[in-house]
Amino acid sequence: MSPEEKIRAGVLFCPGEPELVAIKRKTHNLNVDYNQTHEDEVEKRATILSEIIGEMGEGVRIQGPIAFHYGKHTKIGKNFFANFNFTVQDDGEVTIGNDCNFGPNVTIVTPVHPMVASERRLMRTGAGEEKRLCYAKPVHIGNDCWFGANVTVCPGVTIGDGCVIGAGSVVTRDIPANSFAAGVPCRVIREITEADSMAHMPEVLADNQVL
Template sequence: MPQHKESMVITMTEEEKIMAGVLFSPADPELKKIKLRTHNLNLDYNRTYEDEVEKRQELIRQIVGEIGPGGFMQGPIFFHYGVHTRIGKNFFANFNLTVQDDAAVTIGDHCNFGPNITIVTPIHPMLPNERDEIRDKDGNIKRLCYAKPVHIGNHCWLGANVVVCSGVTIGDGCVIGAGSVVVKDIPPNSFAAGDPCTVIREITEKDSMKYKPEILADNQVIE
C-alpha cells in the first residue's frame, strides 16, 4: 500500500513571527514579559543621575541586545523591547530617545542623535476593522500587527525631532535635518530633510569646516 507523508506544520513563536515580517500578537504573554522587563529598566535608567556612569552603563547593557563602547544616552530613554536593538560604538543620544523595536533596529558606529528622536518598526493594518480584529489560524479573534526592521549606518547625524519609520535604511555618513520624517531609504553620504524626508544633496569634501574659517576660528581640521 502507498505510504502517505504527513505534512509538517511549522509553528512559529510570536517573536519569530515579528522577525519573519508576518502578523503577530503584541498581547502574547512572552512578548509582554519582554516589554515589561524593558519598560521597568527604562524607568530605572531614567531615575539615575547623569554622573552615575557605571550604573547607567550596566542598565543599558541589560536593556539593549548589544552596544559598543563609548556610548552616552542623555535620557530619558524609552525602548520597547530593547533586546531587538543593536548599537555600535561611540553612540550619542540627546534627550528623549524612543525606540519602538518590535522588529530589529541596528545603529552603526559613531552616530549622533539630537533630542526627541523616534524610531518605529511596527505597522498596523490600514482598514479599521482589521486593526481591531483579525482571526488567527486557530480561529481566535485578536489585534494583530507586523513590523519591519530599521537600519542606520555608521557616522550618521540625526537632527532634533527626526522620526525614522519602519523598514527604512539610512546609509553611512548621512545627515538628516531636524523635524524630518524618514519613510524611505536614504543613500549613503546624503543630506536629507523634510516631511517626507528627501535627499537634498550629496555630502562632499566641500562641506569641510576648513572652508568656513569664520566658524572654525582658531581650531584645526584633522586631515
C-alpha cells in the same frame, strides 16, 4: 512559529502574547530605572543599558530619558550618543552603526498596523482566535550618521553611512550613504562632499583645525 519568529519573518503577530508582554514589561521597568538615575551615575547607567539593549559597543552615551519597547531587538555600535528623549519602538530589529549622534527627541519605529479600522481592532489567527495583530519592518542606520532634533524614522527604512538628517524630518524611505536629507516626508537634498568641510568656514573654524 513563535511570536518572536513571526516578528523576524515580517508576518502578523499579536503584541499581547504573554512572552512578548513579559519582555516589554521588563524593558519598560528598566527604562524607568534608567530615567531615575543622575547623569554622573555613569556605571549604573551603563549597567542598566546593558540589560536593555541587545548588543552595544563601547562608548555609548544616552542622555535620557529613554523609551525602549523591547530593547533586546536593538543593536548599537560604538561611540553612540543620543540626546534627550530617545525612543525606540523595536518590535522589529533596529541596528545603529558606529559613531552616530542623535539630537533630542529622535524616534525610531518598526511596527506597522493595518490601515482598515476593523482589521486594527481584531483579526482571526491561523488557530481561529480573534486577536489584535500587527507586523514589523526592521530599521537599519549606518555609521557616522547625524540626526537633528525631532527626527522620526519609520518602519522598514535603511539609512546609509555618513548621512545627515535635518531636524524635524520624517524618514519614510531609504536614504543613500553620504546624503543630506530633510523634510516631511524626508528626501535627499544633496550629496555631502568635501565642499562641506569646516576647512572652508574659517569664520567658524577660528583657531581650530580639521584632522
